[in-house]
Amino acid sequence: MLELADVDGFYGRSRALQSLTMRVGNGDFFSVLGRNGVGKTTLLRTILGLMTRTTGSIRLDGEELIAKPTHERSRAGVGYVPQGRGILPNFTVRENLMIGTFASKASDGRIAEWVLDLFPILKEFMHRRGGNLSGGQQQQLAIARALLSEPKIMLLDEPTEGIQPNIVEQIEDVLIDLNRKRGLTIILVEQNLRFARRASQHFAILNRGSVAVGGPIDKLSDDLIHQHLVV
Numbered sequence: 519m520l521e522l523a524d525v526d527g528f529y530g531r532s533r534a535l536q537s538l539t540m541r542v543g544n545g546d547f548f549s550v551l552g553r554n555g556v557g558k559t560t561l562l563r564t565i566l567g568l569m570t571r572t573t574g575s576i577r578l579d580g581e582e583l584i585a586k587p588t589h590e591r592s593r594a595g596v597g598y599v600p601q602g603r604g605i606l607p608n609f610t611v612r613e614n615l616m617i618g619t620f621a622s623k624a625s626d627g628r629i630a631e632w633v634l635d636l637f638p639i640l641k642e643f644m645h646r647r648g649g650n651l652s653g654g655q656q657q658q659l660a661i662a663r664a665l666l667s668e669p670k671i672m673l674l675d676e677p678t679e680g681i682q683p684n685i686v687e688q689i690e691d692v693l694i695d696l697n698r699k700r701g702l703t704i705i706l707v708e709q710n711l712r713f714a715r716r717a718s719q720h721f722a723i724l725n726r727g728s729v730a731v732g733g734p735i736d737k738l739s740d741d742l743i744h745q746h747l748v749v
């Protein structure tokens with residue numbers, strides 16, 4: 519279980535998350551929704567320890583993370599697929615994947631075969647530079663890299679944004695399978711409501727840096743969507 523209690527997150531002196539409280543159960547697929555600028559990316563950065571300062575409590579299976587640096591949170595089991603993917607363009611696919619293995623607790627530096635089996639294109643392009651892959655391929659690489667850190671919980675920031683429709687569906691299916699078949703807990707920041715609805719068990723809608731409303735996904739009504747999501 520990931521539990522955030524009364525969390526504030528700061529960029530310098532500006533408080534972008536405000537008394538945010540949220541719980542994500544093990545094995546959940548949890549979508550974080552909200553209009554532009556409400557704090558969705560900030561929430562993921564806060565869980566990862568990438569903010570100037572964070573107060574409150576962030577516990578993963580009872581372990582307090584709030585004072586831990588990012589690399590320790592990653593070792594504790596938090597994986598991250600950032601918005602824009604964060605691929606190193608001059609590194610090969612293999613080298614980008616190796617970075618994921620470094621973050622794993624039990625790393626033996628090997629690239630797990632099951633991860634490559636999810637994305638056969640990566641096997642084929644192992645020696646290409648990351649910067650030469652298409653957007654969709656880079657997204658697959660970013661997900662594979664995060665999986666190689668052996669996360670208990672994976673945070674994904676708009677993984678389908680700007681990707682060709684045929685690959686979007688493939689990425690959605692892999693994420694759903696990782697959750698349903700391998701029990702991976704997922705927190706997804708998403709503007710794509712169709713995907714969020716199809717994949718999630720729970721949701722939270724943010725407004726001005728805190729949770730405005732949340733619950734099981736079947737409670738995400740058209741009314742709520744109009745109130746909080748439609749521009």
Ligand SMILES: Nc1ncnc2c1ncn2[C@@H]1O[C@H](COP(=O)(O)OP(=O)(O)OP(=O)(O)O)[C@@H](O)[C@H]1O
Binds near residue numbers: 529553561
């Ligand atoms: N690096 C930064 N420095 C200072 N303020 C920031 C920084 N990044 C974001 N903010 C501010 O924090 C608030 C939340 O931004 P955030 O990017 O988390 O929103 P978001 O919901 O992810 O939006 P989007 O859907 O556009 O990605 C906004 O007011 C934004 O201006």
